[in-house]
Amino acid sequence: MPEQLPKAVADETPAVRLVYKTLEADGSHTQTELADATALTPRTVRDAAATLENVDLISSYNHPSDQRCTVYFLREMCDSSR
DSSP: OOSSOOHHHHTSOHHHHHHHHHHHHHOOEEHHHHHHHHTOOHHHHHHHHHHHHHTTSEEEEEOSSOTTOEEEEEHHHHHHTO
16 A cells, blocks of 8 residues: 555545545445544545545446445546556
């Protein structure tokens, strides 16, 4: 696991950095799973994920079996599989 954060994340809030590092360490998660793993509120996770999506570090999709859930993952995971 890389020690340093990307520049786009380094100056963000602790919540954004925590969500990024959790996804980096554990792979994809739903919003609820991220909230449980980080002890952040679902709203904070959603806001942090939106920030990370805006700087193109993560992507998301609707969960295949529950369209109400969003699954977040690092873009580099997707890009490296090509």
